[in-house]
Amino acid sequence: MPPTEEIKEWVLRNFAPDVTPADLPDDYDLIASGLITSLSLVRLVSGLSAEFGVDIDAADLRPDYFRSVASIAEFLGAAPQPQA
Amino acid sequence: MPSQKFLARLKERIAERPGAPALRWRDVTITYSDLARMVDDATAELASSGLQRGERVAVSADKSPELVVLLIALWRAGHTVVLPSRDLGSAALAMLANAAGVSRLVTPSPVLSEPTRPEGVYHAPPAGDSLLILTTSGSTGVPKLVPLSPRGVDNFFDWAATAFDIRPGARVLSYAPLNFDLSLLDVWASLAGGATVTLVEPQFATDGSYLAHLVDSHRITVVQAVPMVYRLLADLSIGPVWFPDVQHVVVTGDSAPPRLLPELARMFPAARRYNLYGCTETNDSTMYEITDAAERQLPIGSPLPGVDTRVITCDGDLLDGPGSGELWVSTPFQASGYLDPNVTRDRFVPHGDTVFYRTGDVVHRDEHGVLTLEGRADFHVKVRGARTNMAEVEHVIQRHPDVAEVAVVAVPDDLAGNVLHAVVSRREGSALNSLKLRQLCMEGLARTAIPTTITIVDEALPKTSTGKVDRTAVKTRYTERI
Structure with a gap:
């Protein structure tokens, strides 16, 4: 499972480059705040998948899993590692 | 009323009541016979100023009786007159004169004319039988030229005279x-109707006590002005004032702030009060009579007699019944187009035998057909299927105390229809970031209205020549790299 800080940095780099990781609380609602939209969710998920080397099933594209940095960390921790 | 009929009516007024006051200016009263004499003098001066009969001219001067007289003299000699804004610098004025095909600039008192270009052939787009060309500000910064139709102004005169009792004995404020x-109402309809016009001196136009004194001592019966004027009267430091002689109060040109409405009722106890909506291209189009003193957003009301309206949804459909969309109007007063036919095609739309003008204003129409302004059409876009007012998004972001300026722009997107981008210039020394603004958006906006990107910058946003944020430049500078 990637550390929360790395996820945070990656999300900010891609979606809010003006914000420093210290300013983004773990539980900040990325979806309600419009940082992640239903259309950019796909970009978020494929980006996370490539960055952190996890396989994400299309069936798992539920917004709730990606609502905050904390929930992403939890989800990625649970996602299966790709076969070597 | 710059038309042959106006000149004929003015002649009648002069013959009927030569001693009646036509213009009041400072301490001077100019009667209709004085006016006739002054116009004759100006006509003689014009003839010796080298002007060719019928030549198209521009007049850029502050309001004064001499200016009123000069315009009448010019129309009588068959000149089409372009009246540009007084705010234009000499370079902008020269550009405008060129676009308008103007050969000479004429000044009143003393009457002088000077050529606007050295010599040679120039392109003068035909203005038909128009005697007066006005300009509109235009959000793009380039003024558009509107040749008024003489038939349109005659129709307008008839309506205005009836609606506001403009006849001998009426006293109209020209603000x-x-x-x-x-x-067209304050000055020209009044003179054609034999009323008295009190000219406000431009240099005191924002002096509330001067205005109050004028309305009171000249016993004005008709006031037509932008909301700011009523605000100036309501905020007088000498305490509450009221004007019992005023019979008609017309609020126009801008949305009236709700807090002003109880004060209008208080200041003008004997007057009928109206919210009047129109634009230079069509003149007045809809009107709402205010019958209460409540603080609320005023409707712009219902179409005036002979005015046809259409409400077109953002999908381009004709709205039947209640709902929102862009207002198209066709009025008996309207111009037949702009001087530049290419610009005309964008805004004047033939529909059967009727030509509609696309106002660019979004209105809501209720079940009784009463219209209320919602904003400018260019500020409404569809984001993921939802109709979104970008002005509202800007408004929400502007609430943050660290926001100096904000511009929200829409960039077309294959998937979303449009993607909104906000560019925010923050106050010096502030630590504002996009997350703080997203918090505000979350609280004040629908999800689809929250901008996809919020870019924070420390420099001022690009501006148009009129000082407004230039959204096109914002789009080019900040969003093309996204």
Whole structure:
């Protein structure tokens, strides 16, 4: 499972480059705040998948899993590692 | 009323009541016979100023009786007059004169004319039988030229005289500058109707006590002005004032702030009060009579007699019944187009035998057909299927105390229809970031209205020549790299 800080940095780099990781609380609602939209969710998920080397099933594209940095960390921790 | 009929009516007024006051200016009263004499003098001066009969001219001067007289003299000699805004610098004025095909600039008192270009052939787009060309500000910064139709102004005169009792004995305040369409009512309809016009001195136009004194001592019966004027009267430091002689109060040109409405009722206890909506291209189009003193957003009301309206949804459909969309109007007063036919095609749309003008304003129409302004059409876009007012998004972001300026722009997107981008210039030394603004958006906006990107910058946003944020430049500078 990637550390929360790395996820945070990656999300900010891609979606809010003006914000420093210290300013983004773990539980900040990325979806309600419009940082992640239903259309950019796909970009978020494929980006996370490539960055952190996890396989994400299309069936798992539920917004709730990606609502905050904390929930992403939890989800990625649970996602299966790709076969070597 | 710059038309042959106006000149004929004015002649009748002069013959009927030569001693009646026509214009009041400072301490001077100019009667209808004085006016006739002054116009004759100006006509003689014009003849010796080297002007060719019928030549198209521009007049850029502050309001004064001499300016009123000069315009009448020019129309009588068959000149089409362009009245540009007084705010234009000499370079902008030269550009405008060129676009308007103007050969000479004429000044009143003393009457002088000077050529606007050295010599040679120039392109003068035909203006038909128009005697007066007004300009509109235009959000793009380039003024558009509107040749008024003489038939349109005659129709307008008939309506205005009836609606506001403009006849001998009426006393009308002329607040707006003469290059504003409002002067068609204040000055020209009044003179054609034999009323008395009190000219506000431009240099004191924002002095509330001067205005109050004028309305009171000249026993004004008709006031037409932008909301700011009523605000000036309501905020007088000498305490509450009221004007019992005023019979008609017309609020126009801008949305009236709700807090002003109880004060209008208080200041003008004997007057009928109206919210009047129109634009230079069509003149007045809809009107709402205010019958209460409640603080609320005023409707712009219902179409005036002979005015046809259409409400077109953002999908381009004709709205039947209640709902929102862009307002198209066709009025008996309207111009037949702009001087530049290419610009005309964008805004004047033939529909059967009727030509509609696309106002660019979004209105809501209720079940009784009463219209209320919602904003400018260019500020409404569809984001993921939801109709979104970008002005509202800007408004929400602007609430943050660290926001100096904000511009929200829409960039077309294959998937979303449009993607919104906000560019925010933050106050010096502030630590504002996009997350804080997203918090505000979350609380104040629908999800689809929250901008996809919020870019924070420390420099001022690009501006148009009129000082407004230039959204096109914002789009080019900040969003093309996204």
